[in-house]
Amino acid sequence: MTTLTARLKALYEGDTERxxxxxxxxxxxxxxxxxxIVLSSFAPRRPFVEGIDxxxxxxxxxxxxxxxxxxxxxxREFLRPTTWADLAAIVSFLAPIVxxxxxxxxxxxxxxxxxxxxxxxxxxxxxxxxxxxxxxVIAVVNLAVFIFVMTSVVYATQHRSNPNIxxxxxxxxxxxxxxxTTGYGDVTLQGTGGRLLSVVVMICGVTLFLRLAQVLFRxxxxxxxxxxxxxxxxxxxxxxxxxxxTILNIPDEGAD
Numbered sequence: 395m396t397t398l399t400a401r402l403k404a405l406y407e408g409d410t411e412r413x414x415x416x417x418x419x420x421x422x423x424x425x426x427x428x429x430x431i432v433l434s435s436f437a438p439r440r441p442f443v444e445g446i447d448x449x450x451x452x453x454x455x456x457x458x459x460x461x462x463x464x465x466x467x468x469x470r471e472f473l474r475p476t477t478w479a480d481l482a483a484i485v486s487f488l489a490p491i492v493x494x495x496x497x498x499x500x501x502x503x504x505x506x507x508x509x510x511x512x513x514x515x516x517x518x519x520x521x522x523x524x525x526x527x528x529x530x531v532i533a534v535v536n537l538a539v540f541i542f543v544m545t546s547v548v549y550a551t552q553h554r555s556n557p558n559i560x561x562x563x564x565x566x567x568x569x570x571x572x573x574x575t576t577g578y579g580d581v582t583l584q585g586t587g588g589r590l591l592s593v594v595v596m597i598c599g600v601t602l603f604l605r606l607a608q609v610l611f612r613x614x615x616x617x618x619x620x621x622x623x624x625x626x627x628x629x630x631x632x633x634x635x636x637x638x639x640t641i642l643n644i645p646d647e648g649a650d
Contacts, residue, residue, distance in 0.1 A: 399464060402460050406464055420457065430450070514528070525616075530606070530610060533602070533605050534606060537599075540602050544573075544591075548565040548569055548583065548591065548595075549562055555584060556583065556584050558580075568583070569599075572592055573598075573599025618645075622635065623635060623638040628642060630644070
């Protein structure tokens with residue numbers, strides 16, 4: 395293993411304080427990129443904005459190349475949907491014409507990052523608030539990613555032929571009204587493809603929305619696998635596993 399590869403592996407997969415700070419830095423970068431994508435999508439394309447696109451694209455490409463370099467099975471990486479999401483993000487940043495329609499696909503980088511780089515484990519260790527609300531956070535992220543990706547698909551497939559979809563705001567409006575089943579009818583998608591896309595938005599969107607409602611309103615439980623039967627969720631003050639009766643030793647931070 396070369397020195398450079400070893401250093402990259404230590405940063406991306408290590409358990410040192412430096413590695414943790416590095417991965418938090420990547421998370422902050424992804425979140426800042428997400429904010430830029432949302433804000434810039436509603437603004438006219440200017441050379442300054444396209445310049446920022448290129449800078450971010452180079453940074454994303456560097457991150458992608460580093461992860462590929464430390465992978466033990468590089469070719470298998472291309473069987474992962476997250477790899478193709480990264481490639482779509484890189485293309486959309488470095489080729490503004492392509493990126494106009496697929497810009498919101500860049501948001502998939504945030505979902506990939508949260509599930510790839512031990513950030514969830516680190517957040518569980520560092521933040522009691524995150525531990526208590528982890529499922530809510532993940533459900534919100536999944537719903538937000540779906541909304542923005544479908545907004546991109548609606549805009550990319552409709553804005554040239556559908557007078558009702560003139561910008562991302564129109565596409566976002568249609569997506570939100572469809573997934574909430576409000577369906578005012580003032581914006582509709584044209585053609586068979588448009589109808590099928592509407593069905594996808596409604597079915598998948600409602601599913602994700604119901605998942606968010608489920609984790610918001612069900613009784614709070616902690617995630618602690620039972621050593622005997624493997625039951626994952628228990629009441630915070632549980633002493634025995636309700637499935638098999640095994641004595642549990644759930645970590646308790648004590649009273650506030």
